[in-house]
Amino acid sequence: MTRSLNYNRGKLFIHLLCLAIGVASLYPIIWLVASSFKETSQVFVSAQSLVPTVWDFSNYAKGxxxxxxxxxxxxxTNTIIIVSLTVLGTLISCAMVAYGFARIKFRWKGFWFGTVMLTLLLPGQIVQIPQYIIFHEIGWVNTFLPLIVPAFFGSAFFIFLIMQFIRTIPYELDEAAKIDGCSRPGIFLRVILPLIVPALVTTAIFEFYWSWDNFFGALIYLGQPKLYTLGVALRLFADPSSGTDWSAMFAMATLSLLPPIAVFFIFQRYIVEGISTTGLKG
Structure with a gap:
């Protein structure tokens, strides 16, 4: 009886601790949403109070x-276009490259795979200036192309993730498809692709988040206001030379959080499934 009581107390303590950590983690978001309904003059005056004294819904209209x-x-619209095409390009390129490394034997396979993995150690800031020079020379600056086209050439992290997932699929399925007269592309499209859906969804979700939050790339390549993404547009609310409309900024920031939150809650089971079943087989 005493042992059971101590176990229940320990379990209750763990749940309360997790609840406290969760509330502390969500507090900045809760504060952001609450501030979006306050008057601009009251945002920082009543910063400790989450409930607005006067609910100002016009902030969303102004923003x-x-x-x-x-x-x-x-x-x-700009953000959705960039993110959608980037996710599509990442899925197509990474799935094909991962299948090649996991199933196809070719010369210098280990060398090329090692080269791909070494790119994970290369900070993005190192290639930023050479990439900008290249994109400027071919006339891609002030277009969406520098943010979209690189996704169609694969990402080392996602190639490795999908490749490890493919390795968990029995090779006998490939042999059975060959006996039935299926070609290499047919095996990939009809056998492998349907079985790696969890890994593809995981890739799509992570790439969605990274592309949605890509402020630095959009700031560098998009110089015209009509091309701005949400991150760059939100930055324009801050004006050091005059008053900043904080309430309108927080209102638009709140709206910008809705798509990532919706994607997480809709596809969260695929994230767990895709990660937990990746890397189980060498």
Missing amino acids: WKGFAGITFGTFF
């Missing part, structure tokens, strides 16, 4: 108007 006649609908 949605955007800048220079360009509404936040344009910024949302």
Whole structure:
């Protein structure tokens, strides 16, 4: 009886600790949402109070108007276009490359795989200037292409993740498909691709988050307001030379959080499944 009581107390303590950590982690987001309904003059005056004294819903209307006649609908559209094509390019390129490394024997396979993995050790800042020079020379600056096209050439992290997932699939399925007259592309499309859906969804979710939060790339390559993404557009609210409309900024920041949150709750089971079944077989 005493042992059971101590076990229940320990379990209760763990749950309370997890709840406290969760509340502490979510507090900045809760504060952000609450501040989006406050008047600008009251955002930092009543910063410790989450509940606004006066609920100002006009902040969302003011924020949605955007800048220079360009509404936040344009910024949302730009972001969705870039993110969607980037995710598509990452899925296509990484799945094909991962299948090649996992199933196809070719000369210098180990060398090329090691080269791909070595790119994980290369900081992105090192290649930023050479990439900008190249994209500027071919006329891609002030277009979405520098943010989209590189995704169609694969990512080492996702190639490794999908490759490890493919290795958990019995090779006998490939042999059976060959006996039935299936070609190499047919095996990939009809046998492998349907079985690696969890890994592909995991790749899509992570790439979605990284592309959605890609502020630095959009800031460098997109110089025209009509091309701005959400991150760059939110930055324009901050004006050191005059008053910053913090309430409108927080309102648009709150709206920008809705798609990532929705994606997480809809596909969270695929994240767990894709990661837990990756790397089980060498």
